[in-house]
Amino acid sequence: MIFGNFVSGLIILFERPVRIGDTVTIGSFSGTVSKIRIRATTITDFDRKEVIIPNKAFVTERLINWSLTDTTTRLVIRLGVAYGSDLEKVRKVLLKAATEHPRVMHEPMPEVFFTAFGASTLDHELRLYVRELRDRSRTVDELNRTIDQLCRENDINIAFNHCGHFTSP
Structure with a gap:
């Protein structure tokens, strides 16, 4: 040993x-x-x-x-929106949040993918790059806050699990 x-x-x-x-x-x-x-x-x-x-x-x-030859790193932000949401509006909101953020690289461009029909969500991924590894957490925090605000402004409901409690008479 x-x-x-x-x-x-x-x-x-x-x-x-x-x-x-x-x-x-x-x-x-x-x-x-x-x-x-x-x-x-x-x-x-x-x-x-x-x-x-x-x-x-x-x-x-x-x-x-993570930093041997290049400090550039990819971030993936996942978002589940309610069924019935306008998917093109969701794409535009996510891209707006990313392209207007100062630490998000424009080459390669951020991308949005509709990844799955979840149990109670329409699942999306926003994929983007930042130049510095140390910017990962701060960028995710700021983007999540911006995405939340933009979703509210555009009447996009971020989905969450609902729990019902039923009692019999």
Whole structure:
């Protein structure tokens, strides 16, 4: 085990699949690489906790390096609208929210897809790109708020599950 981590540490140092400052996901852990040592690599997660990962995991497990060559990342925002909604109006509202947002890239252009007839919703996906990984959460928050406002202004009902309680006399 120690020898495997040592050899993996050498591979990391020479091949450089990760560098200090990179944002990575390895297994169920995501965060920023803060230290690379011979035996283990330290990742600081988004709660500012340091997670020490044996280097062997970087060689044997699936590794996503979100910032190795390009910090551009795709976002997918899902929206379920009520049955009977004007689908073309839904598409226009979602595209308006995306194209008017300052962090959303225009190349490639945002896209809207009607993905499914859900149990109580007409399901849509808004797919778009942002240049910086660090903008993901803020952009999703701002777009969700804008989409909610635009749906209200355009009489589009965002669907939700209804629960009925029936009692017998």
